[in-house]
Amino acid sequence: MFRINVLRLGFVVLAAVLLSGIVFASDVKENKKNDAGIDDTKLGNTLSGEYKLTDEKGNTVKLADVVDKTTILMFVYYQCPGLCSPLMTEVASAISRVDMFPGKDYKIVSVSIDPAEDYKIAADKQKQFTQAANIEFPEGSWRFMTADSVTIAKLTDEAGFYYTVIGEKQISHPGLLIFLSPERKITRYLLGTRILPFDLKMALIEASEGKIGPTIAKVLKFCFSYDPQGKTYMLNVTRISGVIIIALSIVLVVVLVTKKNKKNLNEGV
Known part of the structure; x- marks a missing residue:
């Protein structure tokens, strides 16, 4: 059971990482x-x-x-x-x-x-x-x-x-x-x-x-969007929020799975 949960966790983390990569790549693609x-x-x-x-x-x-x-x-x-x-x-x-x-x-x-x-x-x-x-x-x-x-x-x-x-x-x-x-x-x-x-x-x-x-160019391109009207770079809240949500989701999954595994082990003892 523990091994199955670890595999599930691995798939969830991998999916989240791939999703964040897609979000990032969508902004650094060729202009x-x-x-x-x-x-x-x-x-x-x-x-x-x-x-x-x-x-x-x-x-x-x-x-x-x-x-x-x-x-x-x-x-x-x-x-x-x-x-x-x-x-x-x-x-x-x-x-x-x-x-x-x-x-x-x-x-x-x-x-x-x-x-x-x-x-x-x-x-x-x-x-x-x-x-x-x-x-x-x-x-x-x-x-x-x-x-x-x-x-x-x-x-x-x-x-x-x-x-x-x-x-x-x-x-x-x-x-x-x-x-x-x-x-x-x-x-x-x-x-x-x-x-x-x-x-x-x-x-x-x-x-x-x-x-x-x-590095500097890609981080700035990801975090900021150019506003041609105001001729400034605006903080891209949507992209940054997306990454934060993904990161928090990963942490939440890890915590829940870890607690469940500990509970199962204690009951087995």
Whole structure:
């Protein structure tokens, strides 16, 4: 009898684990290309170095020439009324609290996803954010790039970054940092506009070593949903509640079966 109860318990636990896995997988599946979000199945992929971008001085450069060391890649648009400025401000704040230095240990590359923006706008934003930061940015350590629509579409798709155009002047997109190794391999996605210095440092170290670390992206994607209207990440109570219910159910089953087995053993004695 005891063996049968243990087997039943095993099946119940296995079913609960599989169910929680389905709930989790439903959120980390590949993002549809017509939605704003990320596709973290692109982790480990290497970006082509042949993409031609326009830098903040109006020069045409290849991505391979820009990403020549560990890099934080940000897809933004410089006239964004929502996420972009807070994201770049947060990056500047977080890196000032990390004992790694731009230009020496890594570089930052911001790429506009709005093909209407030109290098003059990029140059203005570069000046604004580098001068406002509490850390010195050597020349070339934080690049502000623009590109044509074809290049933007191909590069963002290869990087697993998806956005949608709303009307004529707004773009719905995730607030995201993409960490690249010196060989342009995608090693980590970091979602959200609240960046912990510890997470930033670990992501930079892993990127410098070419190590892939998907944990932060998947946990955030599971726990939070992106709200394109409010341009923020909202706590997904439904998903989290589902996992809690599953976990409590497992605990309850274990307690009940354990008590029953103890009772049977005592009666047998």
